Amino acid sequence: MSFRRITISVPEEIAAKAQRAADAGQVESVSAYFAGLAAAEPDWAQAQEILDQMIEEAAGLDDAARGWARSVLEAGDIDVLLVEKLRATVVTSDPHDLHKLDPALGLVVV
Structure with a gap:
């Protein structure tokens, strides 16, 4: 799987939520947090x-x-x-x- 770097703007509380998930080891990174959400969403x-x-x-x-x-x-x-x-x-x-x-x-x- 190839990856492409993108920049997104999200509300501060959403960014903090993603960082907490990464810090807790629930996801590999903040990028992985958002990639997982996008992958779960229907096209x-x-x-x-x-x-x-x-x-x-x-x-x-x-x-x-x-x-x-x-x-x-x-x-x-x-x-x-x-x-x-x-x-x-x-x-x-x-x-x-x-x-x-x-x-x-x-x-x-x-």
Whole structure:
């Protein structure tokens, strides 16, 4: 694995938290602390590309489908990818939304 040096600015308390983790031996270094966080985070740009492709393959979405999904999850950051005979794939970044879904609707949450 190759490494590239970058410079980031973070709030002082976050920098102190990373340094405490390094000092305690929980991570190899402050850089390793942030690299671990970044590695654990989903690649949202790649996910958006995949979603866009799926929406295109489904011939787009109408406003009614988007409105229904937003009303079910009460969130502004979701998209219905495919709606077909009460089956839908719903994307949400908040796993707490899952309890709002009715399993009888046949929803698959990613």
